[in-house]
Amino acid sequence: MTAEAADLEVAKINKFRDPRIRAIFYQIVVIVLFIAFVWYVGHNTAINLEKRGIASGFNFLSQPAGFGIGIVLLMDYSSQTSTHLDVLLIGIINTLAVSISGILLATIIGFIVGVLRLSKNWVVNKIAAVYIEVIRNIPLLVQLMFWYFAVLSVLPLVGDSMSIGNNFFVNNRGVNFPAMIPSTGFWVLPVALLVAIVASLFIRNWAHKRQDLTGQIFPVFWVSLALIILLPVIASLAMGNPFTMSYPEFGRFSIKGGWSMEPEFLALLLGLSIYTGAFIAEIVRSGINAVSHGQTEAAHSLGLRPSMTTRLVILPQALRVIVPPLTSQYLNLTKNSSLATAIGYADITALFAGTSLNQTGQAIECILITMLFYLSISLLISMFMNWYNKRIALVER
């Protein structure tokens, strides 16, 4: 009797009370809503595109672009023959150029300021603190505009450029500096540099092994430095200096020769690296603070010199804390480089999602390609950083 009653009770319970069944039901509802939403949007888009006479597709990539681009690196570009695909490539190259140089500069600024922020010297410490607090709390776009419109635009005209040693000019069209123009046989130099780097890696390994076996320390840093500097110099001398120097000189209207850096690039580089540097400084400070003072004391009591303590004990532990947030700062810098649009630097957003979009009207394609580019950069950087993070992570038993 009781067993039957229990069975009846079970049978009476609504199937919907079972969390598993409920979960399946909810998910079906979500999928249906999602598909309906996607279909609705797609349907509207198709109608709208038809109304406006825009053919979707990627054919526009092979059409000639027909507009000029201010900054072209590593590629040939002519406004008549080059296509929108070339525009896309130039945009990608320009974005990468400013991001990579920005990341390098921001890391240098960030580490220096972060260490200064920890200095026992009160004045230095406060200067670093003021830098961090001022820069972090002002929007990046305002800083970029400040650099571009308020600092770089009021520099002297080309005619009265500020010059340093007659080879280095600063004016409102940017910075000009001497360039090295390779001639035949130049390939020896990069090869020599590569050989030097590989050799120093080998020396490092060998020195580590020798130290493990015998305890003798080998001055790896100085030997590597000497190799990396001397080997290319010797190679260059042996080949009879296979390059010519090109110095900037005053032409009639502009400065000719040498290399130049456009004010757009400079403003973006300065803005991005000073802004991101402030965030990196805070990350570095908290990373170093996270290593307990006992570690320093223990290292000192083992007889390690302060420099070795920093290099062998503090930094490896601090890096573990620093690397993950540092990654996201690098990603932020890359994404923030899209603010180039506001000051006219020809990055992918300004060129492809800006000018190309306006010329062809292919809004969806242009924006999707731009977004895909940034997504893949994000993915690449985070993959690299995850790999690096795993390499330096704490190995426990």
Place this chain on the structure above:
Amino acid sequence: MAIVKTERHEDLPPPVSQTGVIGWMRENLFSSPLNALLTVVSIYVVWWALSGIISYAFINANFVGETREDCTGTGACWVFIKARFGQNMYGFYPVEERWRVDVGYVLAAIGLFLVLTDYVKNKKWPAIYMFVFVPIVCYFLFYGGSFGLPVVETSQWGGLFLTLVLASVSIFVSLPLGIVLALGRRSSMPIVRMLCVGFIEFVRGVPLITVLFMASVMLPLFLPEGVNFDKLIRALVGMSLFSAAYMAEVVRGGLQAIPKGQMEAAKSLGLGYWQAMGLIILPQALKISIPSIVNTFIGLFKDTTLVLIIGLLDLLSIVKAGTTDKEWVGMATEGYVFVAAVFWVFCFGMSRYSIWLENKLHTGHKR
């Protein structure tokens, strides 16, 4: 016998070189030759920078006048800021209607004071006032169209007013949306989780500009014929969705910090999912993530400047437009310094508040 002292000698004061100003300076400024050099060099740098800034911004600056011709000094021309102050604050909002914006500010300020400070302990009514009453009243005040107030189109909104509208609406929308996304990301239902992860990671992987471009160029394509949002709403949609993804990650961090036992205990008491979340988990998770939420707000506030690129007249872009005015050539420095100062005050205030809150909420759970 008399050689031995019987009473205790009074403590000598510590040596002068170890205490007081001199001791402090010896320890903090001149502890080694290198440090002393660093101190001297940095004091020189500070003096050089400060004297430059002060003479530019105050001593040689021009404060009185109406036009560019009144700027005769070598320093900053603050007349430029003064002459365009109304426009920088309200955009093209009609002068005789600007009191409406001010009333809105006062209402919001009262609400912020009640909600954010410690003077009122029971936050129920302040919260209802701030998050229900103020938004509704502000909508009718700012846009108008009823209660005898003439309509002010959003295209006339601008300046700091527009910046604040953008920031507060995005904050207001993105927090609940972010909480929902965070819950979805931690859900046990694979499809819900996948959709949330996909959205969050996609949005976090692209720059805000592309999201804003998408909102301003692609949104009109997505909607049926005849439905047309104005520019401000489109920017708001983009900004809110963007910051919701960041908010979701912050809230997820808070959720992850709550031990599993809390959910299990709640369930064993017979609470359902939403009851457990609303009464047990979220109050704890949100509390520990408040500092990061405020930091996200700061980021969002700074990011509102990006609407310049899609052509809205926020504080930055209205000042930029002012610097290109023919009658005020060469005022770029003054303009951008002014914008930077305004943003700095807001952001620095928020970050100080977040630090204060962190200390207040530090109830001893942290190791």
